[in-house]
Amino acid sequence: xxxxxxxxxxxxxxxxxxxxxxxxxxxxxxxxxxxxxxxxxxxxxxxxxxxxxxxxxxxxxxxxxxxxxxxxxxxxxxxxxxxxxxxxxxxxxxxxxxxxxxxxxxxxxxxxxxxxxxxxxxxxxxxxxxxxxxxxxxxxxxxxxxxxxxxxxxxxxxxxxxxxxxxxxxxxxx
Amino acid sequence: xxxxxxxxxxxxxxxxxxxxxxxxxxxxxxxxxxxxxxxxxxxxxxxxxxxxxxxxxxxxxxxxxxxxxxxxxxxxxxxxxxxxxxxxxxxxxxxxxxxxxxxxxxxxxxxxxxxxxxxxxxxxxxxxxxxxxxxxxxxxxxxxxxxxxxxxxxxxxxxxxxxxxxxxxxxxxxxxxxxxxxxxxxxxxxxxxxxxxxxxxxxxxxxxxxxxxxxxxxxxxxxxxxxxxxxxxxxxxxxxxxxxxxxxxxxxxxxxxxxxxxxxxxxxxxxxxxxxxxxxxxxxxxxxxxxxxxxxxxxxxxxxxxxxxxxxxxxxxxxxxxxxxxxxxxxxxxxxxxxxxxxxxxxxxxxxxxxxxxxxxxxxxxxxxxxxxxxxxxxxxxxxxxxxxxxxxxxxxxxxxxxxxxxxxxxxxxxxxxxxxxxxxxxxxxxxxxxxxxxxxxxxxxxxxxxxxxxxxxxxxxxxxxxxxxxxxxxxxxxxxxxxxxxxxxxxxxxxxxxxxxxxxxxxxxxxxxxxxxxxxxxxxxxxxxxxxxxxxxxxxxxxxxxxxxxxxxxxxxxxxxxxxxxxxxxxxxxxxxxxxxxxxxxxxxxxxxxxxxxxxxxxxxxxxxxxxxxxxxxxxxxxxxxxxxxxxxxxxxxxxxxxxxxxxxxxxxxxxxxxxxxxxxxx
Numbered sequence: 001x002x003x004x005x006x007x008x009x010x011x012x013x014x015x016x017x018x019x020x021x022x023x024x025x026x027x028x029x030x031x032x033x034x035x036x037x038x039x040x041x042x043x044x045x046x047x048x049x050x051x052x053x054x055x056x057x058x059x060x061x062x063x064x065x066x067x068x069x070x071x072x073x074x075x076x077x078x079x080x081x082x083x084x085x086x087x088x089x090x091x092x093x094x095x096x097x098x099x100x101x102x103x104x105x106x107x108x109x110x111x112x113x114x115x116x117x118x119x120x121x122x123x124x125x126x127x128x129x130x131x132x133x134x135x136x137x138x139x140x141x142x143x144x145x146x147x148x149x150x151x152x153x154x155x156x157x158x159x160x161x162x163x164x165x166x167x168x169x170x171x172x173x174x
Numbered sequence: 175x176x177x178x179x180x181x182x183x184x185x186x187x188x189x190x191x192x193x194x195x196x197x198x199x200x201x202x203x204x205x206x207x208x209x210x211x212x213x214x215x216x217x218x219x220x221x222x223x224x225x226x227x228x229x230x231x232x233x234x235x236x237x238x239x240x241x242x243x244x245x246x247x248x249x250x251x252x253x254x255x256x257x258x259x260x261x262x263x264x265x266x267x268x269x270x271x272x273x274x275x276x277x278x279x280x281x282x283x284x285x286x287x288x289x290x291x292x293x294x295x296x297x298x299x300x301x302x303x304x305x306x307x308x309x310x311x312x313x314x315x316x317x318x319x320x321x322x323x324x325x326x327x328x329x330x331x332x333x334x335x336x337x338x339x340x341x342x343x344x345x346x347x348x349x350x351x352x353x354x355x356x357x358x359x360x361x362x363x364x365x366x367x368x369x370x371x372x373x374x375x376x377x378x379x380x381x382x383x384x385x386x387x388x389x390x391x392x393x394x395x396x397x398x399x400x401x402x403x404x405x406x407x408x409x410x411x412x413x414x415x416x417x418x419x420x421x422x423x424x425x426x427x428x429x430x431x432x433x434x435x436x437x438x439x440x441x442x443x444x445x446x447x448x449x450x451x452x453x454x455x456x457x458x459x460x461x462x463x464x465x466x467x468x469x470x471x472x473x474x475x476x477x478x479x480x481x482x483x484x485x486x487x488x489x490x491x492x493x494x495x496x497x498x499x500x501x502x503x504x505x506x507x508x509x510x511x512x513x514x515x516x517x518x519x520x521x522x523x524x525x526x527x528x529x530x531x532x533x534x535x536x537x538x539x540x541x542x543x544x545x546x547x548x549x550x551x552x553x554x555x556x557x558x559x560x561x562x563x564x565x566x567x568x569x570x571x572x573x574x575x576x577x578x579x580x581x582x583x584x585x586x587x588x589x590x591x592x593x594x595x596x597x598x599x600x601x602x603x604x605x606x607x608x609x610x611x612x613x614x615x616x617x618x619x620x621x622x623x624x625x626x627x628x629x630x631x632x633x634x635x636x637x638x639x640x641x642x643x644x645x646x647x648x649x650x651x652x653x654x655x656x657x658x659x660x661x662x663x664x665x666x667x668x669x670x671x672x673x674x675x676x677x678x679x680x681x682x683x684x685x686x687x688x689x690x691x692x693x694x695x696x697x698x699x700x701x702x703x704x705x706x707x708x709x710x711x712x713x714x715x716x717x718x719x720x721x722x723x724x725x726x727x728x729x730x731x732x733x734x735x736x737x738x739x740x741x742x743x744x745x746x747x748x749x750x751x752x753x754x755x756x757x758x759x760x761x762x763x764x765x766x767x768x769x770x771x772x773x774x775x776x777x778x779x780x781x782x783x784x785x786x787x788x789x790x791x792x793x794x795x796x797x798x799x800x801x802x803x804x805x806x807x808x809x810x811x812x813x814x815x816x817x818x819x820x821x822x823x824x825x826x827x828x829x830x831x832x833x834x835x836x837x838x839x840x841x842x
Contacts, residue, residue, distance in 0.1 A: 114554025
């Protein structure tokens with residue numbers, strides 16, 4: 001109902017059918033949600049944002065799935081980053097102590113090295129996705145896609161069965 | 175970016191539905207969550223039959239709370255009837271089960287279950303009782319008197335039947351804080367059984383010096399016997415020396431020379447001169463023999479004389495013997511320390527056992543501490559920061575009231591701030607407990623601070639005030655007419671450390687009054703005097719007991735001031751008796767020493783007789799030698815005189831003949 005088919009979403013993006021801002025927003029939120037283990041408070045808030053704002057849900061799901069796998073692989077790095085922020089930077093201890101004693105903030109489980117690492121890394125990458133992703137997608141739709149369409153190989157492919165499949169998956173946009 | 179109005183509506187709908195659902199299903203939901211939390215904390219199946227809470231305050235009642243014993247899944251750790259609860263809903267949402275109040279009624283401990291309470295996939299932990307062999311009988315256990323190390327008085331010789339406390343045997347489960355209560359109660363009973371029984375008849379026993387001194391070895395007598403043996407050895411050496419010396423040979427040789435001299439014939443002047451010369455040489459030999467004999471004789475006489483023992487040679491041994499005997503007589507007969515230990519040992523054991531039961535109870539029913547979960551992939555590690563505001567453990571009962579039973583024992587009590595993490599929660603835990611079984615009433619109330627993790631490392635219980643109105647102690651020998659020791663207004667200070675390193679603690683009993691009453695009837699005036707002296711109340715009695723070993727295998731040692739008080743009382747009563755006994759003891763020692771000296775000197779006298787005989791023999795031989803020499807000299811002298819006379823006669827005749835011849839030519 002929300003266009004959950006990730007493959008279809010991918011082709012729609014390739015075909016330039018979706019709005020770049022919505023796609024980038026979905027990707028950023030999805031990545032942020034997927035990178036953090038469990039359901040701490042800030043992730044629930046991110047989910048609410050995902051539902052309330054008109055971002056691309058397919059992009060979010062795809063990004064979340066990708067981020068889950070990535071966080072599994074990067075577990076030691078994320079843990080080390082969380083540990084660095086929580087334990088090694090003395091200047092932050094005051095902030096963490098305040099947060100630890102604040103029941104609402106404590107629900108974020110920020111004191112967990114994995115959660116903190118994911119929050120920092122996911123926050124940074126999501127921000128980059130949100131900012132640069134939009135620009136990249138705009139440029140893709142306005143410049144790179146047009147160049148691609150002019151390519152001989154692309155035109156040959158579009159005339160073949162693959163082209164028909166692409167046409168169908170991208171929702172009739174060519 | 176647009177807002178999805180439908181999503182907002184959906185979220186709002188979800189919140190309203192959840193709230194409504196919670197209102198309708200709150201009891202089931204909370205019941206389920208409470209069961210999960212209790213199951214997690216106690217690591218065993220926890221069930222609540224019915225829960226009925228007020229939707230806003232979450233106050234209400236529950237019934238049929240059952241928490242299985244994870245070590246013995248076929249019985250319940252706790253089973254309650256109805257209970258009044260006040261659950262903190264906000265904490266529940268955060269995953270903590272916090273009871274503002276919890277009143278448990280008809281609490282039953284160790285009640286059997288119909289089904290196993292073990293959690294699927296979890297094995298019941300092996301209890302020490304399952305791995306240990308049954309404990310040895312009290313009689314087979316090595317017993318040490320640890321009072322000796324604690325008493326300030328000199329080392330005593332306690333009667334064999336009055337050990338005070340047992341030290342724990344080395345055990346593989348030493349210090350296992352979660353030892354089963356059954357196992358530990360067996361050991362406590364064993365320790366209690368090994369305490370001496372009250373025997374007040376001992377206190378009034380007459381002083382009987384022969385009985386007291388029977389079998390005791392006096393040091394002075396021992397010294398006499400050692401000296402006697404030394405002297406015998408010296409005499410043996412002298413005897414061997416006398417038997418092996420060359421004096422006899424020299425006497426024999428000289429004797430032969432004298433005999434030869436005696437037989438010699440004086441035929442001319444030369445032989446006479448030679449005989450005289452030999453006689454002079456023999457005389458020199460005889461003089462040397464006489465000198466040597468005199469020397470040997472004087473040395474031997476001195477040694478034999480020194481072999482005789484005198485009383486003044488024993489120095490301070492006799493005085494020491496008298497003192498030792500007095501000390502032993504006092505201890506063996508009056509035995510105040512043993513009486514004190516006997517009296518207080520029993521009371522201490524009962525009190526300590528109660529405290530230990532309490533500790534055991536607390537340990538057993540303490541929920542699992544808030545352990546850190548093992549680290550796995552994507553789980554991370556929780557970093558703890560200083561708690562500046564209120565911390566909430568996963569399980570907390572701010573006010574817990576309970577009443578119930580365990581076997582024949584009825585109990586009721588209150589606990590405050592009972593939590594799964596008392597160290598972090600930092601609030602002092604207080605407990606008051608009333609329990610009664612078989613008319614032995616006792617009451618405990620204490621406030622303690624958990625200083626470390628109760629389950630995993632060590633629990634320290636500091637009882638600030640465990641008061642007892644009265645502790646009654648009865649001699650078990652005659653239940654119908656017992657001797658009794660009653661401690662009044664006693665105050666007990668207890669500090670116990672229970673953990674993997676073992677059990678250590680001190681328990682101090684401070685009683686304002688102690689009354690003793692006696693079952694034995696006084697047979698003599700002296701008995702009566704002693705009983706009267708001991709029947710007056712003792713004031714400000716202090717008893718200190720030290721615990722060691724482990725919960726399942728405890729050790730105990732005792733220190734008290736009661737022995738001094740008893741000693742003073744008894745001294746006043748038995749003063750004259752003691753003085754008389756002291757005199758008897760002095761006489762006994764002096765007589766024993768004199769008798770032993772006499773025997774020793776007679777033995778030495780007899781033993782030195784062969785030596786004297788040898789010396790006499792040598793003296794006789796020497797004297798014979800002188801007589802023989804005299805005879806030989808006389809013989810030589812007479813032969814010489816005869817020869818001289820013969821020569822004179824011969825000369826005279828020759829002269830006469832010559833004159834006659836000369837005169838024959840002359841004519842007158």
